[in-house]
Amino acid sequence: MTTQSVDPLVRVRDLVKHYTAGGLFGRAAPVVRAVDGVSFDVARGETLALVGESGCGKSSVGRTILRLQEPTRGQAFYEGVDIFSLDRNALRQLRRRMQIIFQDPYSSLNPRMSVGAAIAEGLEIHRLSTRAQIPGRVAALLEEVGLDPTYARRYPHEFSGGQRQRIGIARALAVQPSFIVCDEPVSALDVSVQAQVLNLLTDLQRQRGLSYLFIAHDLAVVRQIAHRIAVMYLGHIVEEGPTDQLLSDPRHPYTVALLSAVPEPDPTARRNRIVLSGDLPSPSNPPPGCPFHTRCFHPLKSTRCRTEVPVLRPVSGTLAACHYAESTPRVAEVSVA
């Protein structure tokens, strides 16, 4: 790991989250290895994107470091404080600093609570405002996220998806956090509204010095907001690096494939789409060795890939977990079947 003169705001080390599923009708319950040893840092004012396809464990990482669910193993620190060892009171204090916004704000807003009451809830729990100050604070937050302050009296069902996401953001901002987990915040939105919300998140970061852990599956969206990207596959980070570097010269074959599959709105773009064979293996029965070897197209793929788990190591500008990362072909070099 790199040595940094300034401590990161959030530091995660060897995080593991396993779920024990079912055990229905007395069958042995398989263990789902959702997150299987993940480490990363998020600096102040920085956006780290956690990217991957469904089931890769990216959302579990976000929820576990906020202790919305308990970790199986590993450590997470906020400003050096060990998040996983906190008692209820200390955890509540910490939740002022660490917030989350969800993909579908509708399911996270109480339908019978007015927008104003939903935004004020955090202010009341953490006693951040006097009763008299609350309406003014709520109005200011609504304005900050681009909504009319009079909306405070209305209810969630009266709003469109984009407006609800803005309400979700206002609610997270109310307690003045410095770190926000954004869990697929624009995935459910139409493209014109998605762009509005991405711009809003960018502006808020600049104005408030926020740090984001931005969980997403869309690399083009992530490019718009992230300073660094970590690509996840089957519970592991397989590549991590600065956004420009990782997108222009990916070193892990999975990153190369993911990048090649992004549909580009340009009919003249040279299309060399790598179509991965087969399905994602089940996280309850991951393959031995490199988790990606069952679908890998690397020309040097060998028995070593099937037996030895590759570690995340520096390779020309990014960290990549591939035994042969130095010679990973670029998208243009891969012959398409």
Add this chain to the structure above:
Amino acid sequence: MTRVLEVDNLRVSFPGANHSRFNPVDGVSFSLQRGETLALVGESGCGKSLTSLALLQLIPAPGRIDRGSVIRLGDTDVLSLRGEALRRIRGRRIGMIFQDPMTSLNPVFTVEAQITEGILAHFRISKAEARDRALRLLQEVGIPDPAERLKAYPHQLSGGMRQRVMIAIALSAEPEILVADEPTTALDVTVQAQILEVLDDLRSRRGMAVLLITHDLGIVAGRADRVAVMYAGQIVEEAPTSRLFSHPSHPYTQGLFASIPRIRGPLQRLNPIRGSVPAPAAWPTGCRFRPRCPKAFDRSETEPPLIPIGPDHRMRCWLAETPQPDSPR
């Protein structure tokens, strides 16, 4: 070229307040040639899915297709059909696949039962022959180990495999037209690429026409021959794909392009369309895009028709009649 489908002035209405009716699809016209892919593109609520459902008279009550709408399938006037005659069209001449294969597949029947059901309904063949056909279809849509998969239930398959099964079912009656309504929206990006390959491959091999309904211009770019952009129940721009992407002309189409995050090229702040799509019952008079349009002018208060602006290129905007430099994007 053979025209397989013609839709003219399609209007779908639903009851609104005070016994009024409103039109979420309001005067949509397009045609589809054999072997062609036409993409209907737009954001939620633009009417693209209702348009596709109307093709088979599948508009859910209390909605209905208004008098004056025309849907012509070859020589058949689809909207005059009822009962058995309509059932012979559904699946047999127009096949459909939807966004979420899990809700379209029946969880308590095997893949084999669900594919052969359609085959046996449309063809006079034995069960064994139907099973053989089902097997070949699974091969054709790229399902590995098809004999084993025939015995599987939907929950035993991944999302990508389920969508392939849906495509196999849609193809089972050998339709002339395949309507694909957001076929890859629920799938991961690497699986999406696989499914789009399958659809493209089938179209060229079978000479099927494809109506691709999507919100994603990225999918359209490599696949469709022509694109129709919908906004507020109407087609607002229509052109051959390369023309639409090189000369997007309607302010809404231009706004869509400016909102899309790009994976390559210079990184710029996105320039989204202001506001959001109004509800169908509250569409503005005159040009429906007017309240959100940066180029609205006095003529926008009158509703514009689709006006030709180039080779096979039309848009619903009065700017078409205002001389403009023909500048590429």
